[in-house]
Amino acid sequence: MAALRAIWNTTAARLSALYLILFVICATVLVVYMTSLSTSMLTAQTRDTINEEVMGLAQAYDRGGLPFLVRVIEQRARQPGANLYLIANPDGRVLTGNVQSLQPGVLTTDGWTEQPFSYRRFGEALGEADQPAGHAAVAIVFRLPNRMIVLVGRDLGEPEQFSRVVRRSLVVAFGMMGFGALLIWFFVGRRALLRIDSLSEASRRIMGGDLTGRLPVAGSGDEFDRLSENLNTMLARIASLNEGLKQVSDNIAHDLKTPLTRLRNRAESVLTGKRSTRDYREALEANIAESDQLIRTFNAILMISRLEAGNSAEPTTQVDLAETVQDVVELYEPVAEERKVRLTSAVAGPAVIPANRELIGQALSNIVDNAIKYSADVEGRAAEVSVNLEQSAAGVVLSVRDNGPGVPAGERERVTERFVRLEQSRNMPGSGLGLSLAKAVMTFHGGRLELADAEPGLVVRMVFPPREAAA
Amino acid sequence: MKILVIEDDREAAEYIQKAFDEAGHTADVAADGETGFSLADSGDYDVLVVDRMLPRRDGLSVVAQLRARGKTTPVLILSALGEVDDRVTGLRAGGDDYLTKPYAFSELLARTEALNRRGQSKEVETVYKVGDLELDRLSHTVRRAGREIVLQPREFRLLEYLMRHAGQVVTRTMLLENVWDYHFDPQTNVIDVHVSRLRAKIEKEFDSPVLHTVRGAGYMLRAG
Numbered sequence: 001m002a003a004l005r006a007i008w009n010t011t012a013a014r015l016s017a018l019y020l021i022l023f024v025i026c027a028t029v030l031v032v033y034m035t036s037l038s039t040s041m042l043t044a045q046t047r048d049t050i051n052e053e054v055m056g057l058a059q060a061y062d063r064g065g066l067p068f069l070v071r072v073i074e075q076r077a078r079q080p081g082a083n084l085y086l087i088a089n090p091d092g093r094v095l096t097g098n099v100q101s102l103q104p105g106v107l108t109t110d111g112w113t114e115q116p117f118s119y120r121r122f123g124e125a126l127g128e129a130d131q132p133a134g135h136a137a138v139a140i141v142f143r144l145p146n147r148m149i150v151l152v153g154r155d156l157g158e159p160e161q162f163s164r165v166v167r168r169s170l171v172v173a174f175g176m177m178g179f180g181a182l183l184i185w186f187f188v189g190r191r192a193l194l195r196i197d198s199l200s201e202a203s204r205r206i207m208g209g210d211l212t213g214r215l216p217v218a219g220s221g222d223e224f225d226r227l228s229e230n231l232n233t234m235l236a237r238i239a240s241l242n243e244g245l246k247q248v249s250d251n252i253a254h255d256l257k258t259p260l261t262r263l264r265n266r267a268e269s270v271l272t273g274k275r276s277t278r279d280y281r282e283a284l285e286a287n288i289a290e291s292d293q294l295i296r297t298f299n300a301i302l303m304i305s306r307l308e309a310g311n312s313a314e315p316t317t318q319v320d321l322a323e324t325v326q327d328v329v330e331l332y333e334p335v336a337e338e339r340k341v342r343l344t345s346a347v348a349g350p351a352v353i354p355a356n357r358e359l360i361g362q363a364l365s366n367i368v369d370n371a372i373k374y375s376a377d378v379e380g381r382a383a384e385v386s387v388n389l390e391q392s393a394a395g396v397v398l399s400v401r402d403n404g405p406g407v408p409a410g411e412r413e414r415v416t417e418r419f420v421r422l423e424q425s426r427n428m429p430g431s432g433l434g435l436s437l438a439k440a441v442m443t444f445h446g447g448r449l450e451l452a453d454a455e456p457g458l459v460v461r462m463v464f465p466p467r468e469a470a471a
Numbered sequence: 472m473k474i475l476v477i478e479d480d481r482e483a484a485e486y487i488q489k490a491f492d493e494a495g496h497t498a499d500v501a502a503d504g505e506t507g508f509s510l511a512d513s514g515d516y517d518v519l520v521v522d523r524m525l526p527r528r529d530g531l532s533v534v535a536q537l538r539a540r541g542k543t544t545p546v547l548i549l550s551a552l553g554e555v556d557d558r559v560t561g562l563r564a565g566g567d568d569y570l571t572k573p574y575a576f577s578e579l580l581a582r583t584e585a586l587n588r589r590g591q592s593k594e595v596e597t598v599y600k601v602g603d604l605e606l607d608r609l610s611h612t613v614r615r616a617g618r619e620i621v622l623q624p625r626e627f628r629l630l631e632y633l634m635r636h637a638g639q640v641v642t643r644t645m646l647l648e649n650v651w652d653y654h655f656d657p658q659t660n661v662i663d664v665h666v667s668r669l670r671a672k673i674e675k676e677f678d679s680p681v682l683h684t685v686r687g688a689g690y691m692l693r694a695g
Contacts, residue, residue, distance in 0.1 A: 285686055330625060365653075
């Protein structure tokens with residue numbers, strides 16, 4: 001019962017049932033209409049035949065009177081498949097004809113008998129009395145000028161047989177339709193049902209936590225396969241996002257745990273034992289500095305997330321990148337000098353683009369900051385950092401080139417991820433967020449951040465899209 | 472200085488109040504927008520510190536209505552949001568300064584004091600004087616003990632800002648905002664290097680320091 005209900009609950013079964021009912025109704029209407037049309041046509045034909053017969057008999061009577069008519073009728077009645085003939089006295093006594101018995105009352109009504117009546121021919125065995133009604137027929141009754149009664153009729157065997165055939169074929173057709181519906185359900189419905197079942201089963205497994213699971217693909221390239229493939233692509237995307245998120249939160253946890261541990265340890269160690277006011281002061285100041293750095297890190301993380309989310313409504317104005325370069329170079333010039341780094345800039349001319357001045361300024365400072373930090377104190381060569389602004393049909397490119405140790409080709413993509421720092425720079429100050437922020441800023445502006453080999457050193461390019469393509 | 476703090480976080484408000492007290496100011500606290508508005512409207516405060524998200528009435532509408540009623544009390548808006556456009560909308564609503572949570576109290580204190588000073592009319596003065604240091608805004612000249620000191624344009628603006636806020640703590644972010652017009656966090660020690668360059672020019676060859684470093688906070692220009 002439950003299995004039956006499950007089958008009924010499938011779309012395929014319901015559709016099959018619906019089609020079956022529709023076909024049956026249509027077929028019935030069609031057959032009934034055709035049958036009634038054919039029957040009335042057959043009946044009309046029968047009547048025409050009888051009318052012609054009557055006319056022929058009337059002519060025979062006119063020509064030879066009653067005896068001739070009787071002879072004609074006897075002759076015609078003997079032919080196989082003949083019509084029904086009967087001549088009777090005005091009082092109903094039969095003179096001649098091929099009808100043995102009649103349904104009572106037929107002879108006494110003149111004109112067409114509206115309803116078919118039953119009769120029995122001569123020569124029919126009485127043993128067939130199990131069919132007392134005999135055969136059905138229609139007939140016309142008229143009177144001769146001498147008041148004799150004449151009946152001409154025709155057996156209804158033909159039309160009846162026709163409707164019998166129709167009825168039988170209708171039953172056969174209904175049976176075939178039912179069988180067809182079953183077949184359709186079985187091959188189409190059940191197949192679909194099984195596929196959907198396997199899809200649900202697989203998705204249940206994935207929901208259950210197996211994020212590496214994928215939906216089955218039959219390889220036939222049908223709708224189910226396309227659906228599975230799309231869902232699988234979606235799952236892969238979710239898995240990779242999930243992986244990225246996990247990595248980021250791992251990194252955040254790690255990178256925040258370190259300063260928090262330092263904060264705690266410093267406070268703890270200054271509290272143990274006897275300390276001078278100066279010790280307390282120093283520890284507290286160090287803790288404030290550490291907390292400020294943490295706040296800075298948090299703000300950078302938030303900023304990156306907002307920019308990456310893309311729903312940020314940071315306002316853009318017309319910004320001259322040449323001015324930004326000048327600002328940032330001027331801001332960093334003393335630091336560069338202090339660290340014995342030659343900081344130069346080359347600007348071809350004003351490059352006005354729609355941008356957020358703050359964000360571009362911050363991104364460029366981060367990159368320049370990195371360049372100075374990593375090119376300084378490299379033994380064997382004078383540190384140099386140059387900031388260049390170039391314009392071409394392909395867009396505006398702001399590049400920062402240093403002659404420091406550079407970044408190995410395989411790591412260039414990775415260092416723009418949050419908190420990723422190369423092993424050799426682990427002991428340098430920094431949060432590992434500078435390039436991530438610069439990258440997020442470039443993505444926000446519809447551009448991209450490129451890292452390349454400056455031979456020696458690193459060149460970081462902020463590539464802005466051509467002006468007409470810029471948002 | 473009399474300050475009104477409109478902040479719904481009890482703990483934060485209490486901490487701010489206590490810290491302002493210790494810095495020698497008096498601070499009142501309102502825990503929601505409505506109370507804050509009526510206090511600010513009737514009271515005589517030097518500076519208002521207004522949180523953006525408040526129960527009963529949000530901070531920006533409090534500020535906007537105060538401005539509509541002709542109140543010119545300087546307002547510092549505190550916010551957990553920190554996007555550039557948040558600052559822009561905050562300032563457009565009538566705020567005078569904007570600080571994003573989490574912030575250091577030293578930053579809040581320095582900015583509040585700077586706002587208070589702005590209420591007084593130092594802007595119109597053409598010559599700033601701190602001890603024997605003199606800055607003429609019209610002729611763009613700086614003298615100390617009568618001797619002229621040559622400064623780069625940016626150094627001049629830096630000194631101008633420090634002198635306008637003489638006797639007050641000025642943080643690195645305040646300097647980056649007001650001298651360079653950038654609102655992001657200064658990386659490493661860029662501002663410090665600019666300040667020490669300036670310091671070298673105005674203190675070298677003179678016996679007394681005027682530009683002091685306030686640890687954990689920023690700088691202060693003060694005679695003696």
